[in-house]
Every structure is written in structure tokens, then in C-alpha cells.
Amino acid sequence: MNFSRSLASAATALRAPLRAPSFFAHHFATFFATFFALGALFLAPAAHAQTAPVTAAAAWARPTVQGQLASGAFMRLTAREPVALVGAETPLAARAELHEMKMEGDVMRMREIASLDLPVGRPMMLGPGGYHIMLQGLKAPLKPDMRIPLTLMFRDASGHTSKLELTVPVLAHAPDEGGAKKP
Template sequence: MTKLFASLLLAGAALSAQAASAPVTVQGAWARPIVPGQQSSGAYMTLVASEPLTLLGGESPAAGIVEIHQMKMEGDIMKMRAAENLPLVPGKPLQLAPGGYHFMLMDLQDPFKAGSQIPFTLRFRDAKGKVSTVQLRLPVQRVAPHDAHR
């Protein structure tokens, strides 16, 4: 248990350090493990921008396809659709979480196993049209980390 706790602390520190120079902070980032035969997973996080930004998407060498998706109730049916991009309002958290907006990782190169990490890159565009990236290492775990809802 102590080894797992230390790994989670290091992963959190790495996320904070890697995002520190960008105009966005990333909190509670994680990805779900998959079961045998499954070819997709979800990645979740909370983004807080310090200036107007647009989340353009993400990419990872661990997945052939990474898309922003939205889960939404339409009547009695839960539907999932791809979203082209998402605006970030300065100071207002954008939560990417199960049951709402999230990253869908498809065509996985290897199974995502709990306790591992996957490299992940976020892409943003600022109000002047400049595109920037934030490099992350997402911990793969069964449940959201304790700081996922800040």
C-alpha cells in the first residue's frame, strides 16, 4: 500500500510540474484499465485555464485514436458523441469525467493495466491562435484519484 501511495504522489507531482509552464493546470488525471478483449478506455481530468483556451484534443502512443467524447442523456437513453473541441473559461474548471465529457482512447496498442502509466499529450489553442501542448503521464487505476474533483 505504501508503494502505491508513493507512486500516486510522484505521478501527481509530475502532472503539476509538467503543466506548470502552460496556461492551464491539470488536476486528478487518470485512465481506466481495460478487461481482456476490450479495445478502448477513458481518460479523465479537470482542467483550469488561466486565460481563454480551447481544448483541441489529445494524443497518446498508447492509443491509435484519441477523441473528446460527451456522454449525455437524451430522453431515457444515454448517448455518446465525439466533440470537436471544448472552450475553457479562465478560472472555471472543465471536468472531464465518467458520464460527461472525457477522452476516449481507442485502438489500444497494449492493455491498460492498473498501476501502470501512459504518456498523454493535451493540445490547446489560445485566443491568438497559438497552439500549445501539455505532456502528462496518466496513472491507470480503477477509480478516480482523491484530487479528481477539485
């Protein structure tokens, strides 16, 4: 008999009209749903972004004059793992290419290179007259004391890519080791 009463109670409960959730319960649920959705939105890119195992120091870009469509970006890169610098990009230029300058006989030549292997634990200097990042097709002049966004792309031996986001100051001269401008 208890079983049939329980069954009857359950059937009655199912036919009962559903009550609207209380004001507090509704807003509490809405708050947490929004909180978790926004948290997933902001954390998802961070979970997929892979930061390069490289540090950059003493980064700078050379200023330009009106009408000049190219400049160079320079820095010291130190890798914690074996990687190669394979590219760069900035919204301020149509292209950012890896370049090498070297003497061929009595002539200094500059050419684009596909990649630059970084030795583990040893600084690799990107500077005037050597390896550097060439910013070509500048969309506006680079003025002293501007700061420009620059993204460096790296690839490891297994083919995985990673990025290093930089904000590079535009300076007339290379910064000293403390980051101050040279006179």
C-alpha cells in the same frame, strides 16, 4: 622609413609558416565548440515548445480487460487564459478523441466533439458520464497502476496552439484530491 619597415615585417609575417595550435588551445576550442553546439541542440526545442496555460489535476485512466480496445481518460482542467481543448494523443492508442456523454430523452449518448472551451479560472471536469478523452484502438491493455503518456492540445482565440504533457495513472477508481487511490 618606419612605414616601409612595418610593411616589410608584415609581409614577412604573412609568409611565415603557420604554427599548429598547442595541445591545450586545440582541446579548449574543441570543448567549447561541442559545449555550445550541444547547448543549442538541447535548448532550441525548449525555446520553441509552448506550454499550455492550463493545469491538470486528479488525472486517471480506466483499466481495460484483455481484448478491450477502448478506455477513457479523465481529469480536472483549469485554464489561466481563455483556451479550448482541441485534441489529445498518446502512443498507446491509435486515436485519442474528445467525447461528450449526455442524456437525450431516456438514452445516454456519447459523441465526439471538435473542441471544449475552458473557462478561465474555473475547473472543467472531464469525468465518466460527461466530457472525457476517449482512447480508441489501444495497442495493449491498460493495467492498474500503469502510467501512460498523454498529450493535450489547446488553441487560443488567435489560433496559437500549445501542449500539456501528462503522465496519467491507470486506476480502477478516480483518485481523491490528494492523489491517493480510492478503495
